[in-house]
Amino acid sequence: MMPHTELLVFANWSTLLVCMVLKFPQILSIMRAGSTEGLSLGSVLLEVTGFLVFLRYQMYYEYPMETYLEYPILIAQDVVLLLFIFYYTGSMQNALAYSGIFFALWNVLILQKWIIDLALNLCTVISASSKFLQLQHLWRAKDSGQASALTWAMATYTSAILLRFIVMLILNLWVTLVIVKYRKKEDQKDAKKRD
Template sequence: MEGVVGLQHGFIVFVTYQMYYDYPPPTYLEYPILIAQDVILLLLILHYNGSLKQSLIYAVVFMGGWQLLTVQKWIIDLAMSLCTFISAGSKFAQLQCLWQSKDSGQVSALSWGMATYTCFARIYTTSVTTGDMQVLVRFIVMALLNSWVLATVLYYRKRSGEVQKKQD
């Protein structure tokens, strides 16, 4: 559940940042849809855990946080930087887990490949549409880290295949 809340927070900050700076809607149109998906997922998780009443607390916190983000320019800029830092920290944690287990069997290389491709595509579209340096830095950092996770997944997948062949 913490992952859903973290993703939702990142999406909210990102869409608020782009709305605050009056970017064209096509540059951030997928984020409201992603937020809605995460809200539905969060509600389902809370429902099946028997704690749906907590959803009101989450709703109040998110709505209050969303409003707080746009009080001052420095707040939205800081929030955007912190989202990049938190996302990078998440990728490093995933890399560390892969390095420790030396097993990528439960990790989807296709998903990481798509995430990497998406970041590179967003670097291009951001360069062409807004040229916002903070957004570009975010996508460059995420593209590099996603590439690193993808390479690690593929390395351990190949390595585990070689080990399995030797055992046969």
């Protein structure tokens, strides 16, 4: 194998392994403290929503399981996290209501092809909103409570491999803009020659 291929295989497998235990530090922190202070319920709910949409999309279009294997694992961990949040905030009765909402979402997503496609396009907004809600919660409380820095650091690692795609997106866009810019200059030169 070529070195960059080995690096990609390492990145894929290490990301999967990290995802398998991503929420464990957070869950353990909550269990030790007996509190969910510092965690945003809205953030976790949005995160689960994004994961469910992505998983449903992958299944709907019959992608190979290895391309989305981490999502059922992440969803299960977030469900445990949600149960702790409901338990420690004294709102376990909400667990059933949210389960019903997620079950409905799971089924509504595949009623029409355009629904699942639109939902996937909104996944980045949903995921980003989840992070912003957690940040907002921390800023307002001015206390991290039981929020686990290790969980967030591992999440950062799993997102880091996407950095390559972001860099490539920016560079491709830059090249496109330069081409358009210079094409306009060439068009102007050709117009002057014709005059």
